[in-house]
Amino acid sequence: MTPTIPILRVRGHLLVSVQGELGDDVVEQFQNDVLSAIERDRGRDGGLLVDISGLEVVDTYVARVLADTAAMARLMGRHTVVCGMRPEVAATLVQMGYMLDGVETALDVDDGLDRLGLPR
Amino acid sequence: MTVLVSERLTIAVEGDVPVVRRRARELAQAAHFDAFASAAITTAASELSRNALVHGGGGYAVVEHVSDGLREGLRLVFVDEGPGILDIDRALRGGYSTGRSLGLGLSGSRRLVDEFHVETSLGKGTRVEVVKWARFRR
Numbered sequence: 001m002t003p004t005i006p007i008l009r010v011r012g013h014l015l016v017s018v019q020g021e022l023g024d025d026v027v028e029q030f031q032n033d034v035l036s037a038i039e040r041d042r043g044r045d046g047g048l049l050v051d052i053s054g055l056e057v058v059d060t061y062v063a064r065v066l067a068d069t070a071a072m073a074r075l076m077g078r079h080t081v082v083c084g085m086r087p088e089v090a091a092t093l094v095q096m097g098y099m100l101d102g103v104e105t106a107l108d109v110d111d112g113l114d115r116l117g118l119p120r
Numbered sequence: 121m122t123v124l125v126s127e128r129l130t131i132a133v134e135g136d137v138p139v140v141r142r143r144a145r146e147l148a149q150a151a152h153f154d155a156f157a158s159a160a161i162t163t164a165a166s167e168l169s170r171n172a173l174v175h176g177g178g179g180y181a182v183v184e185h186v187s188d189g190l191r192e193g194l195r196l197v198f199v200d201e202g203p204g205i206l207d208i209d210r211a212l213r214g215g216y217s218t219g220r221s222l223g224l225g226l227s228g229s230r231r232l233v234d235e236f237h238v239e240t241s242l243g244k245g246t247r248v249e250v251v252k253w254a255r256f257r258r
């Protein structure tokens with residue numbers, strides 16, 4: 001009963017929107033799905049946008065998965081941006097001392113697509 | 121302190137961590153936590169139940185909706201019979217992990233709650249109790 005997270009292609013870029021929660025049981029699959037989508041998209045040079053506006057809780061485990069996934073996508077040559085972090089999630093992570101160092105972030109999907117160089 | 125709701129949840133497999141997290145979130149809503157307080161206690165629930173599972177070899181959580189007459193709050197207790205925390209001072213300072221991790225779960229959880237107590241005994245296990253209160257309304 002593992003829910004899959006849809007990965008959309010928007011004008012050459014990959015867009016992943018994580019909704020509800022990234023359960024401990026689905027994170028590994030999430031990571032694999034994103035990396036294989038990048039692999040299948042070989043030849044394109046679009047970026048990867050991960051929208052987490054639907055995530056109500058990001059603990060250190062999920063934060064690490066997001067950071068690792070972004071780092072792996074980057075290693076595969078994809079400009080990667082995480083966008084849409086909720087204010088209470090940002091506050092919680094900072095209180096815990098987890099700053100998601102090295103992860104490029106954007107306010108929302110629009111802002112994220114700007115970062116990837118998609119004209120409005 | 122009055123206990124309005126009390127539930128004991130087993131922590132034995134990975135899938136149990138999201139269950140504890142979800143229940144904490146539901147009780148936080150019942151206790152009228154705002155979004156920030158709710159994210160804080162839910163995150164602490166996630167960190168501490170994962171610690172009980174990964175480091176403590178599993179155990180259980182008690183999640184409670186409580187009231188002290190003035191305020192409503194959540195009390196969460198995590199119990200395991202694992203190896204205990206080797207160096208509790210270092211673990212509480214943060215940045216210390218016996219895994220491949222950043223070691224921010226325990227120290228971070230402490231900063232997210234109002235009350236935090238750890239009892240740990242080598243070879244016997246660990247018990248972490250946290251309380252967080254809803255902010256006054258009106």
Ligand SMILES: Nc1ncnc2c1ncn2[C@@H]1O[C@H](COP(=O)(O)OP(=O)(O)OP(=O)(O)O)[C@@H](O)[C@H]1O
Pocket residue numbers: 060061167171172175176200202203204205206211214215216217218219221222223224225226227228246
């Ligand atoms: N219930 C427990 N039983 C035994 N040891 C524990 C327990 N909880 C924490 N520890 C010890 O304290 C250390 C710090 O815990 P903490 O949660 O801060 O970091 P972590 O779990 O290693 O990494 P993360 O940042 O992913 O949580 C752990 O590495 C572990 O050695």
Ligand SMILES: [Mg+2]
Pocket residue numbers: 167170171224225226
């Ligand atoms: Mg931990």
